[in-house]
Amino acid sequence: MLSENLKWYFPSSLPQAVKLIQKPGIILHAGGTRILKTQSKNIIGLVDISNLKLNYIKSKTNSFHIGAAITFNELIKYSKENNCLKMLAAALSQAASTPLRNRITIGGSLKDFPLWSNLYAPLIALNAMMEIKGNKSGIYSVEEYVSEGMIKSKHIIKEIILPRKEEFAWKVMRFALLKFEYPLFNIAISLKLNGKMIDDSRLVITGVRNRFKRFKKAEKFLIGKNLSLNLLNEIEKFVEPKFVSDYKYSSSYKETIAKVYFKDLLSEIIKENL
Numbered sequence: 001m002l003s004e005n006l007k008w009y010f011p012s013s014l015p016q017a018v019k020l021i022q023k024p025g026i027i028l029h030a031g032g033t034r035i036l037k038t039q040s041k042n043i044i045g046l047v048d049i050s051n052l053k054l055n056y057i058k059s060k061t062n063s064f065h066i067g068a069a070i071t072f073n074e075l076i077k078y079s080k081e082n083n084c085l086k087m088l089a090a091a092l093s094q095a096a097s098t099p100l101r102n103r104i105t106i107g108g109s110l111k112d113f114p115l116w117s118n119l120y121a122p123l124i125a126l127n128a129m130m131e132i133k134g135n136k137s138g139i140y141s142v143e144e145y146v147s148e149g150m151i152k153s154k155h156i157i158k159e160i161i162l163p164r165k166e167e168f169a170w171k172v173m174r175f176a177l178l179k180f181e182y183p184l185f186n187i188a189i190s191l192k193l194n195g196k197m198i199d200d201s202r203l204v205i206t207g208v209r210n211r212f213k214r215f216k217k218a219e220k221f222l223i224g225k226n227l228s229l230n231l232l233n234e235i236e237k238f239v240e241p242k243f244v245s246d247y248k249y250s251s252s253y254k255e256t257i258a259k260v261y262f263k264d265l266l267s268e269i270i271k272e273n274l
């Protein structure tokens with residue numbers, strides 16, 4: 001249960017909001033889907049983000065800037081209307097349910113980073129950057145934000161910045177045995193192709209131990225290779241996701257399934273581009 005004396009704040013600027021969240025027990029409220037689920041008694045104040053002007057998607061020459069208050073469904077709609085951001089939109093459209101996607105925001109989802117996140121894998125595969133305001137103000141890659149521990153600091157996510165690169169091959173997938181269950185993992189693969197040759201590759205999984213894993217050896221192995229189904233057998237040894245067992249599924253079950261899906265997704269990309 002949330003505290004009965006919970007106080008709401010409605011700042012109209014980022015500096016005001018940053019100042020408010022420095023106080024113990026005062027946190028930002030975006031979609032509220034995580035806050036409502038956990039209902040922590042330690043929360044004494046909620047800072048509403050609606051007046052912070054973070055509800056935008058800007059299309060620039062080399063990048064897209066997506067404000068932290070954009071919801072999953074707003075991004076999906078923008079993607080359809082403007083024929084862009086397809087990989088991210090495909091991943092987010094698999095998340096939760098329509099009412100939840102109308103609430104879940106990019107910023108809340110990044111700060112929260114649940115095991116079942118649909119957002120992280122495509123963002124890391126797309127080498128997305130993000131701007132944060134607070135103790136560690138700056139622009140960081142999404143990968144650094146998690147691995148360097150910025151995620152734990154008191155800050156406000158202002159926006160994510162995605163390089164505008166439409167000419168790559170990609171696949172995303174969310175694995176859950178039942179559609180309405182939390183997924184066990186999410187996979188995102190992006191390959192930059194130069195004809196039949198792989199110029200760059202990023203292979204990412206979330207839901208694993210340490211939150212996410214980029215298979216850097218596999219990525220390196222693929223670069224400079226020509227597309228061929230023979231790559232699938234060779235790449236297998238570089239894709240070793242490590243999971244934690246839970247009340248329902250063992251780590252080895254998840255590891256086996258994830259490896260199968262990696263291979264399947266890669267095989268689809270190769271067949272579509274041969």
Ligand SMILES: Cc1cc2nc3c(=O)[nH]c(=O)nc-3n(C[C@H](O)[C@H](O)[C@H](O)COP(=O)(O)OP(=O)(O)OC[C@H]3O[C@@H](n4cnc5c(N)ncnc54)[C@H](O)[C@@H]3O)c2cc1C
Nearest residue numbers: 028030031032033034035095096105107108109111118157
């Ligand atoms: C039943 C259910 C199923 C779900 N299934 C999925 C799924 O399949 N895939 C998926 O990706 N997600 C799913 N989610 C959503 C996920 O679990 C989180 O609830 C969601 O990511 C939180 O986003 P929010 O905008 O609601 O954030 P909030 O609940 O408002 O906030 C979450 C945290 O982020 C902080 N925060 C909010 N905005 C910012 C900001 N701009 N900068 C810094 N910190 C901020 C808050 O202070 C809080 O600590 C599901 C949620 C539910 C309830």
